[in-house]
Structure formats: C-alpha cells, structure tokens
Amino acid sequence: MIITTITRALKRWVQAVQEFTFLLVDSLRYGFTRPRYLVDTLMQMDVIGFGSLPIVLLIGFFTGGVLALQTYRTLTTFGEVGLMGEVVALTLVLELGPVLTALMMAGRNSTGIASEIGSMVVSEQVDAMRALGTDPLRKLVIPRLFATVVTLPLLTILADFCGMAGGYLVSYFTVRLTTEEYWTSAYQSLTFQDVTQGLLKPFIFAILISLVGCYQGLHTTGGTEGVGRATTQAMVVASVLIVVVDFFITKFLIAIGFY
Amino acid sequence: MVNSEPGRGLTIHYSLFTISLTPNPEPLIPNPVSRVPSPESCMSAVPAIELRNVSLSFESKRVLTNVSFVLGAGETLILLGETGSGKSVLLKLMLGLLKPDGGQVLIEGQDLVPLSEARLQPLRQRMGIVFQEGALFDSLSVFDNVAYRLREEHLGDEAAIERRVREVLRFVEMEPAIEKMPSELSGGMRRRVAIARTIVSNPSIMLYDSPTGGLDPVTSFTINVLIAKLRDMQHVTSVVVTQRLQDAYELANYVFSAEKQTLVPLPQGSPATSRPPTRFLMLRDGGVYFDGSEQEFVHSPDPYLRKYLA
Numbered sequence: 001m002i003i004t005t006i007t008r009a010l011k012r013w014v015q016a017v018q019e020f021t022f023l024l025v026d027s028l029r030y031g032f033t034r035p036r037y038l039v040d041t042l043m044q045m046d047v048i049g050f051g052s053l054p055i056v057l058l059i060g061f062f063t064g065g066v067l068a069l070q071t072y073r074t075l076t077t078f079g080e081v082g083l084m085g086e087v088v089a090l091t092l093v094l095e096l097g098p099v100l101t102a103l104m105m106a107g108r109n110s111t112g113i114a115s116e117i118g119s120m121v122v123s124e125q126v127d128a129m130r131a132l133g134t135d136p137l138r139k140l141v142i143p144r145l146f147a148t149v150v151t152l153p154l155l156t157i158l159a160d161f162c163g164m165a166g167g168y169l170v171s172y173f174t175v176r177l178t179t180e181e182y183w184t185s186a187y188q189s190l191t192f193q194d195v196t197q198g199l200l201k202p203f204i205f206a207i208l209i210s211l212v213g214c215y216q217g218l219h220t221t222g223g224t225e226g227v228g229r230a231t232t233q234a235m236v237v238a239s240v241l242i243v244v245v246d247f248f249i250t251k252f253l254i255a256i257g258f259y
Numbered sequence: 260m261v262n263s264e265p266g267r268g269l270t271i272h273y274s275l276f277t278i279s280l281t282p283n284p285e286p287l288i289p290n291p292v293s294r295v296p297s298p299e300s301c302m303s304a305v306p307a308i309e310l311r312n313v314s315l316s317f318e319s320k321r322v323l324t325n326v327s328f329v330l331g332a333g334e335t336l337i338l339l340g341e342t343g344s345g346k347s348v349l350l351k352l353m354l355g356l357l358k359p360d361g362g363q364v365l366i367e368g369q370d371l372v373p374l375s376e377a378r379l380q381p382l383r384q385r386m387g388i389v390f391q392e393g394a395l396f397d398s399l400s401v402f403d404n405v406a407y408r409l410r411e412e413h414l415g416d417e418a419a420i421e422r423r424v425r426e427v428l429r430f431v432e433m434e435p436a437i438e439k440m441p442s443e444l445s446g447g448m449r450r451r452v453a454i455a456r457t458i459v460s461n462p463s464i465m466l467y468d469s470p471t472g473g474l475d476p477v478t479s480f481t482i483n484v485l486i487a488k489l490r491d492m493q494h495v496t497s498v499v500v501t502q503r504l505q506d507a508y509e510l511a512n513y514v515f516s517a518e519k520q521t522l523v524p525l526p527q528g529s530p531a532t533s534r535p536p537t538r539f540l541m542l543r544d545g546g547v548y549f550d551g552s553e554q555e556f557v558h559s560p561d562p563y564l565r566k567y568l569a
Contacts, residue, residue, distance in 0.1 A: 035411075119397075127356050128394035131387070132408045132456070133380050 049151025064163030085185030088167035114234035117217025313362035340542035387457030393449035447478030
C-alpha cells in the first residue's frame, strides 16, 4: 500500500517534470514563429512589469536600508565602515536584488498567471480557444514568458538601484558616511562579472516564474477549488525553484571562474 | 452547401465567407427559401462523423469503452446519458481536444487521432462547439468574442468583420448586446452569443454540450429554436448533448418555420423523409447502450430506457 502510494507519487512527479520540460522547449521553439501575439505580449508587460514596479521598488529600497543597518554593526567591529557601499552594492546586485525581486514577482505574477489561466481552463475557455483555432501555448504562454523575461531584468536593475539608495540614506543619516564615500565604494566594487551575474539570474528566474504559473494554470482540475490549489502550488514551486536554481547558478559560475 | 469530400468543405465555407465581405454581401445566414439544399443532397457516402471502437481512460478510470457510431451529413444526433457517462468527453474527442487511447475518430472521412494540433486546425474550422456554460472569453466584449475567429484568421478588414459579427448576432437575436461584457449577460444570452461565435465561420458540423442546461423552459426553447434553425436552414450536422428529454423531442418532432420564426410541429402522419433526420444515442457506463431513431427509443421495452423515460 505504502509502496504503491510512493510509486504513484513518484510517477506523478516525473510526469510533471516531463510536461514542464515540454512546455519550456515548445515555448522556446514556437516563441519566434508565427502567429505572434504582440499586443498580448505588450499587455502582459504592462500587467507583469509595470504593475509590479511599486512593490519591487519598495522592497528593494527597504532591503538596502536594513542591509546597511545590519552590516553597520559588523563593519564597526572591524573598523571598516567605509566599505558600507561595497557591501550593500555587492549583496544587492549579486543576490538580494535578483532573488527578492524574483520572489516578489513569483508571489504577484506566478500566482496571477496560474489563477487566470486556471480559471480559463475550468470554465472551458481554453478548450474554446483551441476549438476556435488558437494554440493556447502561443496565445497564453508565450506572451507571458516574453513579458516576464523582458521586464524582470529591468525591474531587478531598478530594485538594485533603489536598494543602494536605501543603503545610502541609512549610511548618510545613521552612519554619517559622506555621499562620495558611499557611492565611490559601491561603484568601484562592482565588476563586469558581478553585473552580468546579477542580470543572468533574473533572466532564468523569469522563465521559471512565468512557466510555473502557466504550467499550474494549464493543469488545473477540479473547478474553483482547483484554481486555488493551482495558485498556491505556483507560488510554492516558483519560490522553491528560484532559491534552488539561484544556488546552482552561483555554484556553476564560481566553478567556471566567472567571479 | 455541406460537402462530404474531405478538404472541400473548408474551401466552400471560405468562399461563402468571402461573399459576405463584399460591399453588397449576400447574407451568410442563407435565405431559407433560396439556399436550402435538399436533404438528399446533404446525405452522402462519407459520414460527417464516425467513431470506431473509441476507448478512453483517465488514469485508472475507464471513461469510454469501444464507442462506435456513424452520423451522416445533415443528421442530428441526440446524445443522452446519465451524468458522468462520458457525453462531454465524446464531444471533445470529436474536436480532437482529447485523444482516445484506442480507436478512430473520423470527421468527414479523415481520422483526427494521429493529427498534430496544427494539422487539426483545418478540421476544426469546419466544426463548432457550444460549451455547457458558453465558455465566452471573460475579458472580451460580445463583439470581440464573436469576432475572435475572424480576427485570428485575418478574414477581412475591421468593417467587414463588424458586418459579419452583426449579421450572426442578428441571427441569434443578440445584436443589442454587442457592446456588453459576458459578465453582464444571463445564462441564456451567453449560450446564444456562444452559438453566434461558433457559427461566425459557417461550420458544417455543430456540437452542443448541454446547451439548455440550467436554463428556464422559455430560454431553453429559444436555444432549441436556434439549433433547429441552423439545422433546417443550413443543414448543419448537429450533435446535441442533453439531459432534457423535452429538448430531444422538440428537435426530433419540430421544424423551424422561417415564416413564423419559431418551431412548428410536423403535421400528423407526415412521412419519415420529411422529418428532420434525428438519431438518439444513449451512453451508459462508457459504452453505447442505445443507438436508433426517436420512435425506437420511445417504444423500447428495455427496463433501463423505460426508467430513463419515466
């Protein structure tokens, strides 16, 4: 009985991985072929990207601020308060900026995508779409994928900048660092590799966020209750994947000497 | 109008559509007097829909077992059965929205089981489905819902599309609601808009999934009038899933009168050839339990059918 349950669960998991991989491959394969839904893509950019702007900027700003407050104690111990800009900039650009922005996007957009597409599935709108000659992959998935891939790196850059601004305000008013000290330290610490790494991660996170939402939405079963379940699953899976994939990207980049 | 040769129906429908996009369009919903082909012309050697030993399971649950039937062009199939007997699944199989585990699904002679999603599209253009709740796109207005297929297939400019959309909305008596959103419509209005969205590209086969489910008798009647109107004016092959026997009897024994714009009963003792070609098919436990005419269905001594009819 227990073995059967475990086997069934494993089969379901393997099947989910397989289907997710197909979704990813097909999205990339058909993403650049006709018919293209440019208007839908632009609308999704507005919803996913512009709509997430306030929350992402707010989170970025306060993350930078609290980072400065917390590192101040440690840096004081070593008498290296002048490195505040460097610590805040590196931490934000390499890790906190991409990961926190992606988590915010997962919370806001992966769930939004899953619930929207899930509702369409349970109300048979996706079947109707197919019956009317439209491929849901092209109409629903690819516009959301492209919109997230374009907007998440841009949002991450803005979140990084707001974080550094937050760190600067704390450093200026609390630590009494000068503007030049903070920004020179921050600017000089960032290398080409750091910035590249900081922009590579959101690109991959964007694929995960959008496709997890689409996958969960398209596989919704069980009416409105199923939509709720798909939404929760999208949030959980996307968040876990972001953190796990972040670790492996970092590990990989360090292994190939890209730092 | 309905062509039995695989691949030709599409061309004919598109040529009809082209006519409607000219400055003085011939109405696409044809004039009942001048455009009605004889029922004999609709009957052809190649069936509109044929299922051969179709079986389907969802995980370990068997949904359909060796379902077979043949439906000629212009015929109407009334699909009956208890809830969960696989009626809606059968409709989705006919459109290729689901693939069977075994068997063949032939639409106008072409098996759609081995076809990819892209190659299914030309077949789907000849078919239309009205889902249980209408399945209108929530984010689009009535106009945009009905125009959806025309825009997707780039059939004509916006002015031509608007003319065509108004034409089909007039056909289902929903033109005044053209600017409304689906959330502003009642259940019956949603079904009528769904029918309009489906017939906008002149399909030769219409599938209806419980089109009157959850509607009051008056609204149900208006939906049946529309189904019969399409059947009698355009000789569209129809598959109607229903739980209401009254709908089945109405469709089997009434015809659409263009003069009165409603259903009228067939005269007593009218010959079988003048009756709308209607078949009854009942599913039970995933298999075909009954397949025959209305008279055979009504007079069957089978205890289960008697209980169903009671």
